[in-house]
Amino acid sequence: MTLAPSPSAASRSLRDRIRRRGRVQSAADRAVLVMHDVAKTYPNGKTALLDVDLVIPEGDFVFLVGPSGAGKSTIIKLLIRDEIATRGQVVLDGQDLARLPRRAVPKIRRKIGIVFQDFKLLPTKSVWENVAFALEVTGSPRRKIRPAVDRVLALVGLTAQRSQIPSQLSGGEQQRTAIARALVHDPRLIIADEPTGNLDPLISWEIIQLLLRINELGVTVLMATHDADVVTALRKRVVALEEGRIIRDEVGGAYHRAD
Amino acid sequence: MIGFVVFSLRRAWQGFWRNALMSIAATATMVLMLVLLAGFWIIQTGLLSALDFTESKVEVVANIKLDAAPAAITELQTRLEAMPEVAGVSFVTREEALARFQQSMREQGREDLTKYLDSNPLTASYEVKLIDPSYATPIADRLREEPAVRNVLDTKDTAQNVKAVTDILRTAGTVILLVIGVIVLFIIVNTIRLAVVARAEEIEIMRLVGASDAFIRWPFVFEGAMVGLLGAGITLGGLYLLSDPIGTFMVDFFRVLPLSFGSLARDLVVLVTSAGLGLGVLGSWLSVRTYLIR
Ligand SMILES: Nc1ncnc2c1ncn2[C@@H]1O[C@H](COP(=O)(O)OP(=O)(O)OP(=O)(O)O)[C@@H](O)[C@H]1O
Numbered sequence: 001m002t003l004a005p006s007p008s009a010a011s012r013s014l015r016d017r018i019r020r021r022g023r024v025q026s027a028a029d030r031a032v033l034v035m036h037d038v039a040k041t042y043p044n045g046k047t048a049l050l051d052v053d054l055v056i057p058e059g060d061f062v063f064l065v066g067p068s069g070a071g072k073s074t075i076i077k078l079l080i081r082d083e084i085a086t087r088g089q090v091v092l093d094g095q096d097l098a099r100l101p102r103r104a105v106p107k108i109r110r111k112i113g114i115v116f117q118d119f120k121l122l123p124t125k126s127v128w129e130n131v132a133f134a135l136e137v138t139g140s141p142r143r144k145i146r147p148a149v150d151r152v153l154a155l156v157g158l159t160a161q162r163s164q165i166p167s168q169l170s171g172g173e174q175q176r177t178a179i180a181r182a183l184v185h186d187p188r189l190i191i192a193d194e195p196t197g198n199l200d201p202l203i204s205w206e207i208i209q210l211l212l213r214i215n216e217l218g219v220t221v222l223m224a225t226h227d228a229d230v231v232t233a234l235r236k237r238v239v240a241l242e243e244g245r246i247i248r249d250e251v252g253g254a255y256h257r258a259d
Numbered sequence: 260m261i262g263f264v265v266f267s268l269r270r271a272w273q274g275f276w277r278n279a280l281m282s283i284a285a286t287a288t289m290v291l292m293l294v295l296l297a298g299f300w301i302i303q304t305g306l307l308s309a310l311d312f313t314e315s316k317v318e319v320v321a322n323i324k325l326d327a328a329p330a331a332i333t334e335l336q337t338r339l340e341a342m343p344e345v346a347g348v349s350f351v352t353r354e355e356a357l358a359r360f361q362q363s364m365r366e367q368g369r370e371d372l373t374k375y376l377d378s379n380p381l382t383a384s385y386e387v388k389l390i391d392p393s394y395a396t397p398i399a400d401r402l403r404e405e406p407a408v409r410n411v412l413d414t415k416d417t418a419q420n421v422k423a424v425t426d427i428l429r430t431a432g433t434v435i436l437l438v439i440g441v442i443v444l445f446i447i448v449n450t451i452r453l454a455v456v457a458r459a460e461e462i463e464i465m466r467l468v469g470a471s472d473a474f475i476r477w478p479f480v481f482e483g484a485m486v487g488l489l490g491a492g493i494t495l496g497g498l499y500l501l502s503d504p505i506g507t508f509m510v511d512f513f514r515v516l517p518l519s520f521g522s523l524a525r526d527l528v529v530l531v532t533s534a535g536l537g538l539g540v541l542g543s544w545l546s547v548r549t550y551l552i553r
């Protein structure tokens with residue numbers, strides 16, 4: 001029996017990493033999300049997406065706009081692997097979602113925070129419990145749950161309302177609870193599907209401000225919206241869809257094409 | 260792992276009480292089905308043991324000639340006992356035969372005609388018990404050739420009838436128990452599915468925040484197990500309270516000795532508990548399946 005050292009898998013991968021750090025990273029390397037040549041046809045034959053190419057680098061803030069039925073929600077369903085692309089690749093954090101085994105899906109969803117128009121809060125649970133729920137059901141140990149929930153509630157400014165149930169909250173507060181829940185896993189990417197769709201303009205601005213602040217903390221944000229005022233005012237990156245195709249992708253764009 | 264089990268049990272408990280009405284409905288369905296199952300099983304077991312009892316009575320009776328030599332008679336007994344098909348041989352003397360006859364007349368309330376006779380007209384006989392009723396004919400044929408034997412009473416027909424009935428009952432009983440099981444499963448799946456549908460929103464959120472299938476499924480499976488065990492407990496409790504009338508019924512109706520009721524009760528506990536648990540768990544397992552990650 002020899003005790004001669006052999007290069008272990010661990011030290012090999014460490015060397016790889018050091019070598020890679022010296023190299024200039026390409027945009028795709030740093031991307032949280034890459035969609036390449038994606039098409040989605042639903043089982044009923046409806047083609048909702050076609051020829052979609054989209055790269056979202058780490059730290060970006062992206063508006064996804066387009067008329068109703070353009071395919072915005074379909075893109076989001078592909079990203080959370082609620083649906084699988086008919087063609088092309090959807091690569092999230094380096095993993096091709098189409099080739100991801102079923103049991104790996106929950107893990108990838110924990111890297112994404114999802115926010116919907118209808119909040120999707122549990123009506124019988126308090127704000128605190130709704131946020132803690134996301135950690136509980138993913139098997140986080142209890143001692144880690146308390147500080148994590150307290151931290152995100154402070155971040156969204158709901159510490160005072162922590163024990164109220166959703167029906168005792170305003171729409172904006174409900175959406176902030178949902179955002180807190182989306183943040184509690186420390187995701188790299190927040191995906192929001194019309195998060196201000198149910199809110200009046202003033203409250204909508206509040207939610208947008210919150211998402212911008214989260215983005216400043218380094219979290220990538222992808223937000224589908226119909227809110228032309230917000231998109232035009234902020235001059236962020238705008239990806240416009242129409243009939244399933246990306247017709248415009250510009251940094252500093254407005255809601256409508258600048259003609 | 261322990262955290263997961265605690266989580267699932269806690270959620271199962273909460274789920275059971277949060278939707279108390281639904282849980283009570285599921286438990287009541289379970290109890291109804293288990294009572295049906297237990298009742299059917301009791302009747303089947305009773306019938307089978309009654310038939311077993313009859314079956315054990317099946318025998319070949321050989322009447323001995325009045326003038327047969329005592330040596331020939333004992334020699335015949337030795338040979339009978341040596342036969343592998345024979346379970347037991349008992350000798351009935353002429354006096355015993357007469358006493359039996361008189362008693363049966365008395366029991367039937369008929370006049371004892373033997374008192375008008377001045378001698379015992381009955382013969383002595385060998386009652387041969389067989390290890391299986393199907394041996395009745397060959398043994399009867401062999402006995403007819405014995406010189407000491409006057410005639411042979413062959414209960415062949417009874418034997419075959421009993422065997423046929425027992426076989427049918429065993430098969431039909433198993434089939435009916437299985438059919439009841441499937442119906443129960445169907446009803447339980449649908450009752451538990453109602454509970455699952457009532458929490459579809461919660462399951463959707465769990466999926467969106469990245470809960471694994473196990474975290475979604477096991478609370479429901481434990482809840483199903485709770486319904487099953489509770490149902491089994493209620494069923495067995497009810498049967499226990501009714502055990503005296505049931506015992507009397509078994510004895511009166513099927514002429515099963517109370518002695519066998521102890522082992523019957525044990526079998527019943529095992530049957531009802533495992534059926535309840537199995538149906539509850541399987542029912543929930545099937546009910547949540549459609550809600551897991553596609
Ligand atoms: N599950 C489905 N099965 C079949 N067709 C679907 C399904 N989901 C969406 N579609 C269709 O795909 C197209 C794109 O839908 P999608 O929900 O992505 O639009 P959207 O851009 O989000 O619209 P909105 O702004 O109204 O939310 C629509 O024509 C829609 O009818």
Ligand SMILES: [Mg+2]
Binds near residue numbers: 072
């Ligand atoms: Mg949509």
